[in-house]
Amino acid sequence: MNKRSATVSGIQPLTPQQCRAARAILKWSQVRLAAKCGLSEGTIGSFESGRRIPSPAKLAAIRRGLEAAGVVFIDQKTAVTKSGPPRETISGT
Template sequence: MELAPEQCRAARGLLNWTQEHLAERAGISRSTVRDFERHRHVLHRGTESMLVQTLQEAGIMLLPPGEHGPGVRIR
């Protein structure tokens, strides 16, 4: 699943996580999260996988794009 910057921000909001907290949990730099969420660059596949896995392990469900675009839910 491709992670959208908006999904990343929304997921952090549901979890009440800062960019720094997500970065630490995923094992990546805060600047990577910041720049991705600001549409400054796309993620490498491995980095994207690490973010998705971290969010899913925290209880986030990433919803694929559909009629209303990509979404986020918490389990």
């Protein structure tokens, strides 16, 4: 798998795991996500399976499509709360 960065215009990289999880939260199929993003089902499937990393523009389209549906991505070190600003999380070892 190509390890290139997918940051486009300030949009953070999207991982296959995040994409699958976001689709699961929305109860969307790969076909529905592809339609919402203007991409092919093959692009979504290849990305989620780890066979290919789409172009940064396509990754940005996927992320925008998921965010437009209400998905909020946060980094692994930050938790977002409704009552205040992001705070550091404590991870167990």
